[in-house]
Amino acid sequence: MLTCKDATRLMSQKMDGKxxxxxxxxxxxxxxxxxxxxxxxxxxxxxxKAVKHVxxxxxxxxxxxxxx
Amino acid sequence: xxxxxxxxxxxxxxxxxxLQLRDHQLAEDVVQDTLLAAFTASSGFEQRSSAKTWIxxxxxxxxxxxxxxxxxxxxxxxxEAIGNESEFDALFQENNHWQLSERPSEWANPEQTLxxxxxxxxxxxxxxxxxxxxxxxxxxxxxxxxETGEICKELGISASNCWxxxxxxxxxxxxxxxxxxxxxxxxxx
Numbered sequence: 001m002l003t004c005k006d007a008t009r010l011m012s013q014k015m016d017g018k019x020x021x022x023x024x025x026x027x028x029x030x031x032x033x034x035x036x037x038x039x040x041x042x043x044x045x046x047x048x049k050a051v052k053h054v055x056x057x058x059x060x061x062x063x064x065x066x067x068x
Numbered sequence: 069x070x071x072x073x074x075x076x077x078x079x080x081x082x083x084x085x086x087l088q089l090r091d092h093q094l095a096e097d098v099v100q101d102t103l104l105a106a107f108t109a110s111s112g113f114e115q116r117s118s119a120k121t122w123i124x125x126x127x128x129x130x131x132x133x134x135x136x137x138x139x140x141x142x143x144x145x146x147x148e149a150i151g152n153e154s155e156f157d158a159l160f161q162e163n164n165h166w167q168l169s170e171r172p173s174e175w176a177n178p179e180q181t182l183x184x185x186x187x188x189x190x191x192x193x194x195x196x197x198x199x200x201x202x203x204x205x206x207x208x209x210x211x212x213x214x215e216t217g218e219i220c221k222e223l224g225i226s227a228s229n230c231w232x233x234x235x236x237x238x239x240x241x242x243x244x245x246x247x248x249x250x251x252x253x254x255x256x257x
Contacts, residue, residue, distance in 0.1 A: 003164035012235040016209065016216045036171035044238045046178050047245070050191055051210040053182060054087065 002030040007037045011044060077120065078103065081127050087195055088131050088207045098134055102127040128212050135204065136222065156239050172242075175250045187249060194244035198237055205230060206237035 002010075010019060010027045019027065031038050081102060085095035106123045159170040166172070181187050198206060205223065208214045214222070216230050225233075 004166045005164040036166045039172035
């Protein structure tokens with residue numbers, strides 16, 4: 001069975017490319033039973049979103065809204 | 069174009085450049101170059117939001133050129149980038165499942181958090197604390213949107229190194245945000 005440590009590695013890798021079908025299956029199963037790792041997954045997605053905001057995306061949206 | 073002289077735009081560009089280049093003076097120079105280039109070619113960009121995207125595009129290219137230059141001249145410590153994840157061993161038990169005390173909990177109110185100015189300061193502090201090579205790879209991926217293949221090629225590192233570096237960056241940022249922000253903001257569970 002996949003460990004949490006390996007699962008974090010796969011969750012990160014999934015954000016940068018495709019997992020092999022085997023890894024995808026193993027991760028999917030692990031996430032079903034592990035709340036900590038589900039939270040980890042949500043957290044690294046949140047970090048991506050937040051960092052994208054810093055990169056100017058949020059300001060552009062804000063500017064759009066102000067113009068309307 | 070009126071936006072080019074806007075102080076807010078300059079600040080946004082500067083903040084972005086500093087996070088990637090980690091050198092205030094260098095970032096100032098790159099932003100100056102960017103505004104100059106944008107000003108020279110500004111006719112036809114009247115719409116504020118698309119102009120902004122366009123100027124950030126110019127800035128990104130200039131940052132990449134600067135990074136490439138610095139990387140080529142060996143001013144970035146590559147061995148630091150090729151580490152492993154052992155620094156995170158303490159988060160896990162011997163069987164490599166989470167320590168009870170370290171098991172990630174739900175971060176409360178993500179949307180509200182993104183609207184909080186103080187959170188942005190914390191995020192910037194956390195990003196600035198990443199080791200330089202790690203930050204470089206991470207910002208190329210997450211701020212500039214490069215594919216990992218492109219990053220490997222650009223920086224001359226292997227795909228697996230690239231993944232390890234990105235993973236460490238996320239682990240580090242996650243812990244930093246947890247300690248500096250979410251622990252105090254209260255948890256959802």
